Amino acid sequence: MNDSSWGAPAGSGRGGPDQGPAPAGPAHDRHQAAQTRPMPIVPDVPAGGFQDDHGRGAARPSGPLFRDETPHEHPQEPMSSPTPPPPPAPRQKKSAGRDLGAAIGVGVGLGAVIIASLFIWKPAFVGVVAVAVVVGLWELTSRLQERKAIKAPLVPLAVGGAAMVVAGYVRGPEGAWVAMALTALAVLVWRMTEPPEGYLKDVTAGVFAAFYVPFLATFVALLLTADDGPLRVLTFLILTVVSDTGAYAVGWRFGKHKLAPRISPGKTREGLVGAVTFAMAAGALCMQFMIDEGAWWQGLILGLAVAASATLGDLGESMIKRDLGIKDMGTLLPGHGGIMDRLDSLLPTAPVVWLLLALFVGTG
Secondary structure (H helix, E strand, O other): OOOOOOOOOOOEEOOOOOOOOOOOOHHHHHHHHHHHHOOOOOOOOOOEEEEEEOOEEEOOOOOOOOOOOOOOOOOOOOOOOOOOOOOOOOOOOOOOOOHHHHHHHHHHHHHHHHHHHHHHHHHHHHHHHHHHHHHHHHHHHHHHHHHHHHOOOOOHHHHHHHHHHHHHHOOOOOOOHHHHHHHHHHHHHHOOOOOOHHHHHHHHHHHHHHHHHHHHHHHHHHHHOOOOHOOOOOOHHHHHHHHHHHHHHHHHHHOOOOOEOOOOOEEHHHHHHHHHHHHHHHHHHHHHHOOOOOOOHHHHHHHHHHHHHHHHHHHHHHHHHEEEEEEEEOOOOOOOOHHHHHHEEEEEEEEHHHHHHHHHHHOO
């Protein structure tokens, strides 16, 4: 046997290669037999296997080399396919929160009715205002009864509210005040026909509703009594709508800092800046080109006041709705909510515009 991968080289003894061959005999054979151990059976070397020190192929033993060795078992862990990372969440676009198409359609329709009645026949526009007041009172009293069990009497409020608007147009501010007083008295008397439990809260809510809706709306009729009344009312409507639109557009695009998060989380300071900017620009144009004897600088003041009153009016109704636990006052106008959801910024703005126009150019 010429090659010796595991044993000593053939023809050499224990003393090294310079010594002679070991003596043959039984004693030496027995000694060598005691010093040797059986060689393991090495399997054939597959193609491309391991190589020994002489560059020849050698198989890698798959079992223990000697019998007294215990193989070290390495249990193979089951391979699990890596869990792919979850796909990134799609970036959500800002939403207006309402059906924009329906809101635009309803807005255009209401605008057409208002403009037609305003410039064709003034009493028709007064009738439109009276109808809006009655519907607004119905929405407000219905929500009060549903959410707070407050029974503000609707009949005297509706009759007195419509009469208040007509009296303001026919008799001026004095007629409006008289109608307001009579409406409050009618609420007190009407409620007496029911049991006394809850009387105080019911009549308080009734008087509040009479002031909040029809009395403030009376100033729109007062604007109409001037010689250029239709243009004054149109200026009032344009400035309020432009203020709301500027607040919405700028706040939706750039709004980051909340204006009053506990009252109306959707309103931002950036939106307020947009409302003021848009309203002041529109006010300067309206006063310069639409109002007799008006000046552009008066329009800047008027626009600033309208932006402030419209924002406060919007926040005021948001406070009421938050207390009632509702989102909208009604569902009559698709994309807008109810009538009261459109009157929220108009009602407190009407007396502000009437007062400033009276100071700037008079009431004639």
